[in-house]
Amino acid sequence: MTPRKKLEGLVAATVTPMTPDGQINLSVIHQYVDYLVSEQNVKNIFVNGTTGEGLSLSIQERKQLAEEWMCQGKDKLDHVIIHVGALSLLESQELARHAAAIDASGIAVIAPSFFKPRNKDELLGFLQKVASEAPTVPFYYYHIPALTGVKIRVEELLDGIREQIPTFQGVKFSDTDLLDLAQCINKNEREQFVFLYGVDEQLLSALAIGTNGAVGSTYNYLGRKTNLMLQAFAKPDLALAQKYQFLMGEFLSFVIKLGFGVAQTKAVMTFVSGIPMGPPRLPLVSASEEFIAKAKAKLESIVWPDGD
Numbered sequence: 001m002t003p004r005k006k007l008e009g010l011v012a013a014t015v016t017p018m019t020p021d022g023q024i025n026l027s028v029i030h031q032y033v034d035y036l037v038s039e040q041n042v043k044n045i046f047v048n049g050t051t052g053e054g055l056s057l058s059i060q061e062r063k064q065l066a067e068e069w070m071c072q073g074k075d076k077l078d079h080v081i082i083h084v085g086a087l088s089l090l091e092s093q094e095l096a097r098h099a100a101a102i103d104a105s106g107i108a109v110i111a112p113s114f115f116k117p118r119n120k121d122e123l124l125g126f127l128q129k130v131a132s133e134a135p136t137v138p139f140y141y142y143h144i145p146a147l148t149g150v151k152i153r154v155e156e157l158l159d160g161i162r163e164q165i166p167t168f169q170g171v172k173f174s175d176t177d178l179l180d181l182a183q184c185i186n187k188n189e190r191e192q193f194v195f196l197y198g199v200d201e202q203l204l205s206a207l208a209i210g211t212n213g214a215v216g217s218t219y220n221y222l223g224r225k226t227n228l229m230l231q232a233f234a235k236p237d238l239a240l241a242q243k244y245q246f247l248m249g250e251f252l253s254f255v256i257k258l259g260f261g262v263a264q265t266k267a268v269m270t271f272v273s274g275i276p277m278g279p280p281r282l283p284l285v286s287a288s289e290e291f292i293a294k295a296k297a298k299l300e301s302i303v304w305p306d307g308d
């Protein structure tokens, strides 16, 4: 993936398409890439993460998916970040080497979450061993304490990180602790790192603090609207940016009350894009017909400022 521009703006955390019988479905990835680029104006993706059910896939499946996204994204996408985190250090290293071999534009690693690192040094030790397997690939730490249970503050982690991980490029920050994010950005004076926010419903607050962009599940189907929010914020037309954030929030708070997770994201993406994303893998179970009908009606009822 060359040339490599600095990562900014929106990154869609892709779902992993599956066949009705639960196998990964590589055949629709071509269509998925075209949809993101032409319908959502999103040219960066984050593969095999939370939304992609990365931790529920086999190593072989993760490699096949990474290859297919790279292949279909060639000349169409700007950045393909592959999540290579795993509970086993050896598997994570294997995935990092694989991502490097296929020329991914970045790798990301989540904190191991069964046996958990108890402090910054233990976490850094693990991350360093993975990053060093891909010595030319930009490395991102994926901070998602609500799912990993690893609550080490990012501000603390960043202190001196480049000495241990020379490829360290930034953080995918999926937490509501905006004080921690603000302190990270405040310390990043020379702007050598990027901070990508991962709680879509409050992205505008993170923009105000200075985040460089966002990685999220909703940019699969609300990428175009969120791009309009980013433009309004940059203008600056704060009232318009707020309007977009409020409307996205209206949809998300509605579906969150119904029970919203990766299975539901797959269902929403299926009805919005028309691409069959299939069921999730156990322990996740498919969204109900009732959820789908309600979510669809809600999304269609929203009147966006651009007239859609």
Ligand SMILES: CC(=O)N[C@H](C=O)[C@@H](O)[C@H](O)[C@H](O)CO
Binding pocket: 013, 050, 051, 144, 174, 198, 199, 200, 201, 215, 216, 217, 218, 252
């Ligand atoms: C827990 C989770 O999946 N977080 C995603 C990314 O980090 C977000 O994109 C959310 O799906 C989104 O903010 C909706 O709550």
Ligand SMILES: CC(=O)C(=O)O
Binding pocket: 013, 014, 046, 048, 049, 050, 051, 052, 172, 198, 215, 216, 217
């Ligand atoms: C949302 C996100 O970034 C992920 O699915 O990993």
